[in-house]
Amino acid sequence: MQEIWDALAKRGHEEYGGELVTQLEHGVQAATLAEKEGAGDVLITAALLHDVGHMIDVPPGASIATIADKGIDAVHEDVGAAYLKRWFGEEVLWPIRHHVAAKRYLCLRKPGYMDELSPASVKSLALQGGPFTDEEADEWLKQPFAHEGVRLRIWDDLAKDPEMETPPLEHFIEIAERVRKN
Numbered sequence: 001m002q003e004i005w006d007a008l009a010k011r012g013h014e015e016y017g018g019e020l021v022t023q024l025e026h027g028v029q030a031a032t033l034a035e036k037e038g039a040g041d042v043l044i045t046a047a048l049l050h051d052v053g054h055m056i057d058v059p060p061g062a063s064i065a066t067i068a069d070k071g072i073d074a075v076h077e078d079v080g081a082a083y084l085k086r087w088f089g090e091e092v093l094w095p096i097r098h099h100v101a102a103k104r105y106l107c108l109r110k111p112g113y114m115d116e117l118s119p120a121s122v123k124s125l126a127l128q129g130g131p132f133t134d135e136e137a138d139e140w141l142k143q144p145f146a147h148e149g150v151r152l153r154i155w156d157d158l159a160k161d162p163e164m165e166t167p168p169l170e171h172f173i174e175i176a177e178r179v180r181k182n
């Protein structure tokens with residue numbers, strides 16, 4: 001699993017898609033919010049790593065973090081979940097794979113949610129398919145980790161605060177090590 005931490009060390013300083021925090025700060029902030037809310041190790045780990053798909057090179061040498069700017073949806077949520085499969089079970093992977101779907105869900109079902117999205121997030125929403133329809137939202141919500149997916153998404157949206165105090169990455173690495181399966 002060291003290679004995950006190496007990827008964060010190598011790419012974590014990159015800006016988080018037009019926001020005021022870096023990729024690494026964003027993940028650590030999301031994990032901090034999860035821990036503050038009393039989430040278990042599984043969801044804290046998912047929060048920490050939900051955007052790892054932005055930090056691994058796909059295709060080799062290309063940063064997918066910037067692909068959205070070119071009008072392509074890089075499906076970083078699928079890339080990240082597939083990458084993490086070696087170490088984690090579905091309870092970690094599902095909320096990561098669905099953190100974009102959760103945004104589409106919240107746009108439809110949480111009043112005022114869309115108005116609070118950052119400009120970068122509004123921009124990517126269009127590429128991601130826009131808000132769910134009623135039918136899509138109902139179907140999505142039936143899935144086993146949907147509730148966790150919504151929680152993760154809310155931390156994700158708040159983890160863009162350049163002033164937030166957080167524990168160091170090492171604190172969350174210890175948590176992720178407890179959760180790993182392989």
Ligand SMILES: [Fe+2]
Pocket residue numbers: 026050051156
């Ligand atoms: Fe994120």
